[in-house]
Amino acid sequence: MPLFILVFFLLGEYFLGRLLTPVNSAVYFRDEIRKMKENGEHADILFLGTSRIYQSVYPEILEEKLGVKYVINGGTATQRPDSSYIFLKDLYREVKPGVVVLGVQWSSLMPEANEAGEIESTLMMYDRLSASGRMECLLRKFGSSVWFDLFPMYRYRKEFRFASIRDNLEKWENYRKNGFIPNAELEQYYHGKGFVYSNSSKASGNVPIQDEGEARFSVDDIVPEKLAAIDNIVDFCKKKGIKLYLISPPMSLMNLYHVEGYQEAVDFYEAYAEKNGLVYHNMNYLKDREDWLPDEMMADYVHLNGKGATCFTERYAEILRKDLNGEDTGECFYRDLEELKETVRRVVAIKAEFTPGDRSVRIEANCLCNDDVTPLYRFELSTDGGKTYELLQDWSEEAELIFEPAEGKYRFRILAALDPEDPKPAWQVYDQEF
Amino acid sequence: MTLISVHCFLFALAVILLYFVLPKKWQWLVLVAGNLYFYISFGLQYLFYLLFDALISYGAALAFDRMNQTAVKAMEGMDAAGKEEARRQLLKRKKRLSALAIVAILFFWILIKYGNFFLSNLQSVLSFFSAPWRPGMLELILPLGMSFYTFHAIGYLIDVYRKKYPAEKNFLKYFCFVSFFPHMIEGPFSRFDDLGRSLLQQHSFSYERFCQGMARILWGVFKKVVIADPLASTITIILSQYQDYGGIHIIFSLILYSIRLYADFSGYMDIVCGFCRILGISLAENFARPYFAQSVEEYWRRWHITLGRWFRDYVFFPASMSRAGTRLSKWARKKWGAKMGKLIAGYFALIFVWTATGLWHGASWTYLVWGYLNLVVIVISMQLADFYARCRKKLSISDSNRLWKGFRILRTYFLVSLFRFFGIAPSLSAAFSILKHGITDFRLGAVTNTSGFFVGMFREEILFMGIGVIFLLVTDILQETGKWEKFKEKSPIPLRALVYSVMLLLIVLMSKGADVSQGFMYANF
Structure with a gap:
């Protein structure tokens, strides 16, 4: 009897889970990685980090500008350094990247304002992992309270509506035919290889001042576990012969003015990169910022929209090309926030x-x-x-x-x-x- | 720790494992440790009240035993008159001690549960007389299970006082009974000579019992998660925003409330009984298909059975056999005859029972009104029983007539559902406002728009809840007609497994989160 119950239950869970799991970017991402593996290809460059990475780095532009075959954007929403480490190890097993670019920002090492959100964000990364990566994530990251969420039927049970199942089935069908499904609600769509293209745009001068949480960086507040996770990434890359870069993708000018101790964060990452023999680029300080990154390039106060991502990636490709060729890129950037601010002649x-x-x-x-x-x-x-x-x-x-x-x-x-x-x-x- | 949560599941699993893995002589100690962990998980500070009640009842019971033994020794060699005098003295001392102990046990419970009810009424009286001073309200939280362990302690004390069984010498063993965590949140009200003995016995693991227990737990969780929880929003919305709805919606929400309360409360009982079944401990049943009752009186013999028995043994009998009760009975016999003389002592005692039942459920006038409504209907039906019998005879309706039975079942269901309205209304004035609105704005035409009755629920939730209610109804019918066991035996194993799997899947789909369910309703009483 218990065996029958187990079999029936697991069958039910599987089918209902399939019906309820939304067709999202994790599905496309896994499919792309699977195809790469099947073709015996490897990734030239892998980007890791938060949503600022997945909305900023446009892989196809990098591939074209750098003349490489495969660039993967592995950014996921609020990806913490320890999640980046698990993701890196898993993707290394599958696509062996030669270069890894890790997105870091002022808040990457700060305590979390919203601990509850960590599970959701980790689940987004979890969905992109292979079976062995998931097992590692399950043992290292998730407490027993999340185990249920690993069953799709449980995780998406609140979506259980006949209409949403019908909608989901249509999306799967569409995905099979067209390759991706736009997310009309967020004015975003998955553009391939992990990149999310946003159609929304801020009007000039209309970037709102961030309300939620305290925006402050201080070396004293650094969470040791987060720093240790970045250390692990550095060690892993050294061990595997991967070239590692640190990058801070651009955010709105408002944030640079708003975050207390922003320059301290930049100084910290520069010192960290120097200590570990890495290259760190704060793309917020790329010269002529006011010309190439107006507010209209922002989807919100922290993310680039599709046009912004295009513009940014073209510039970053140039910087990365110089770096890979061993050229000095120091001249391309402002020295610090003060120098950048001197170029700003407006109310932000x-x-x-x-x-x-x-x-x-x-x-x-x-x-x-x-x-x-x-x-x-x-x-x-x-x-x-x-x-x-x-x-x-x-x-x-x-x-x-x-x-x-x-x-x-x-x-x-x-x-x-x-x-x-x-x-x-x-x-x-x-x-x-x- | 809520009962339907991962935390509680792991806790229960740990108790079961330790219970059967450790030597049998330690089994009751595992339960004591489990009780303490369970209770402390809600807050260490609340342990004080539990320990206080346990120590007072334990000490007083031991003192009763000692008094009895001393009196028996002293009576040796006495003449009949001396023995009678010694007995009188013993009774006097025991009465004094029992009164003291009961007052001490009830003190904190009454203070915490009824303090603010008393103070708010006092405030109203003082404000009516424009008094310059008003008392402030107490800021006390009723500790989990206090209404239950207080009654357990009093029941034990009275039983030992009545020499029903001797006092337990080992405090920890007594504490194991009074703090037994499965009956801590919603009961049942257990007796020491029943549950207490079962707790202290040694039990071996039985796979058959384990399966039966698990099946019952699953059924309980199903009732709670699939039937009771989804109905909560509908009932709350209709009764809190009653102006937007008609009388027909209000009546419907009361009918749903009865279903919800039954699924919730009996679901809890199934879970704890299932757990105890796995351990081999026998826990008293609290329900006997109450909605098949043909009268309000019968309903109360089928609903929350152990509470009814508690009030019968410790309130009804003492009140009806009290000096006032017997005097009233004699007076009524003289005035209206023997039958009335017999009934009037019962009516007198029922006033105490229903006042206590109303107040036990909640410290408010609404619960008192709810209790008295039940009392009035019970008294009227007892009083008119002969008249009804004559009418049935004239109309040639036999008691076994199915239509008549069905009518009586439905009538009882509607009556108890309507009475509950006073139990759930926030205040008496609110209750009367809702009643007035329901009568003046009935909206019979709304009956065609069924979605308006399940406001706040998704179509899928209504469907699953409906499936759950059908499951519940069918099992209750089969149990009521005595066909349940045969039905289970006849069903092939794959079919039964399929039913259990569907139940599990529905629980997962309808659950609310990691702590998958809302709290149990009866835990608030």
């Missing part, structure tokens, strides 16, 4: 806070810009959902405004610039109901 981003009073509301604006300039603010109001705006307060240094609203829905547009004639001021809109 703006944010407003609304404090309701008895019969009025206090609107307080603040912005990110260089210390040696004085920003001007402008407050506008729309009662028709943003079709037309009336002026509440014209350009002035006054960052506060008291507004007495009647009951209703309002949309406020707050702008900041160094000059009222600036064609690209920083701006944000806020919907409020009183």
Whole structure:
């Protein structure tokens, strides 16, 4: 009897799991790796890191520019260094990369603000692993509370709707015919070899100031386990004769101004690379940044969109080519954040806070810009959902405004610039109901 | 640690393993350790109340035994009058001690569970008289299982007082009974001479018992996860946003609530009974297909059986045989005849029973009203039993008539479901507002829109829950008609395995997370 139950249950789990598992980038990624293995090919360059990697590195451009055959983007959402290590070992077994580029950012070694998210992000990486990689992940990374999540039927049980199963089956069919399925909701689609192309775009000056969590780097706060994981990656690459590069893919200018101790993070990675005989490139400091990476290249405050990724990869290909040829690339980068900031002649981003009073509301604006300039603010109001705006307060240094609203829905547009004639001021809109 | 969670599953597995791997003489000690771990996992501070109740009841019971022995020795050589006087003195001392011990055991429970109920009523009275001072509210949390272990301790104390069995000499053995974790959250109410002895016996592992226990646990989890939990949102939404719904929706949600409560509570019982079955320990059953009851009185003999028995033995009998009860009975006999004289003592005792039952379920006026509604219906049906019998005779309806039986079952189901409305309403005023709304805005036309009745549930959840309810109904019918065992034996093994597998798959699909289920409803009482 128990054997019958086990057999029936496992059969049910398998079929329901198949029906419920969404066709996602992990499916495409595994298929691509499987095909590579079947053809006996190996990867020339492997990128590892977070979503900043998978939305920044466009493998086909690198292949073309560097004249190599296979570049794989192994970035996954919030991939921690220990996950990168497991992923690297697993991919090494399968595709033997000659060069590994590890994405690091200011937050890579900091304590996690959201520990609960770690399981989800690790699962995304787990889905891209081979059977032996999964076993290692299961034993090293996952506690017993996650074991159930490794069964697709359990993990995706909340998606159990007849409509979603039908939709999923259609997606599988589509995938078999066309090779990939666009994710219309996120305006993203899987572009192959691990790269995700985003169609969304920020308007100039409209990159929002990050709200969640504390954005601060300090050497004192470095999590030893995370640093040890990067050490493991370095040791592994040395042992296997893999050339390892560290890279910080670009993020919005807003973040460079917003993160406390950003330069300290850059200094730390530079020192770490030097100590271990590695090359570290902070692509945020690539010269003429304001020209080649305007806000329109960002999908959000931290990720590049497809155009941004194209532009970035073309430039990174050039840097990597020089590195591989042993040429000096130091001249291509700003020395530090200060030097970069000197080239910025605008208000980078703006944010407003609304404090309701008895019969009025206090609107307080603040912005990110260089210390040696004085920003001007402008407050506008729309009662028709943003079709037309009336002026509440014209350009002035006054960052506060008291507004007495009647009951209703309002949309406020707050702008900041160094000059009222600036064609690209920083701006944000806020919907409020009183 | 919730009962349906990975943590609890691993804990139960560890207890089972240790129970059968370690020498048999240590089995009860494994249970003591398990009880302590289980209880401490909810908070070490709550252990104080449990230990306090256990020590008081243990000490008082030992004292009763000692008093009895001393009195027997002292009575040796006494004449009849002396013996009678000694007996009277002994009873007096025992009564005094039992009263003291019961007050001590009840003190914290009443303070924590009913303190705020008393204070809020006092506040209302003081505010009515515009008094300048109002008492503040207590910030106390009712420790897990306190309502249960308090009653276990009192039951034990009274049984030893009544010389039903001698007091247990070993405190740890007694503690093993009073803190036994499977009956800590929702019961059943166990007796020391029954469960206590079974806990202290030595048990060998039996594969057959293991399979039976596992099957029962699976059935319990199925009822909880597939039937009870999905219904929670529908009931909550309809009753909390009742203005958006009609009377028909409110009635339907009460019917669903009855299903949910039964699946939830009996599911819990199946899990703990299944676990005890694996260990070889016999735990009292709490349900006997209550929704097949043909009267409210019968319903209460089938629902939460052990609570009913507890109140019968420790509240109903003492109250009906008390001085006031017998006087009332004599008076009624003189005034209305022998039959009424017999009944009136019972009615008198039932007032205590239903006040206690109402308040035990919750410290609020709504629960008291719920209890009194049950009382009124029971008293009326007892009072009119002869009249009903005459009517049936005139109409030539026999008791075995299936239609009549069906009608009575449905009537009882609707009655107990409607009474529960007062138990779940947040306050009496809210209950009356909902009632008023339900009557004035009935919306009979909404009956055609079935999706409006299962608000907050997905189609798939309704389907699976429906399958679960059908499973439950069929097994209850088969058990009620005594065909269950035969049905099980006749079913081929692959078919049974398929049913168990489907149940498992549905549990996985309907579970909510790593801690797969919401808490059990009865644990709040």
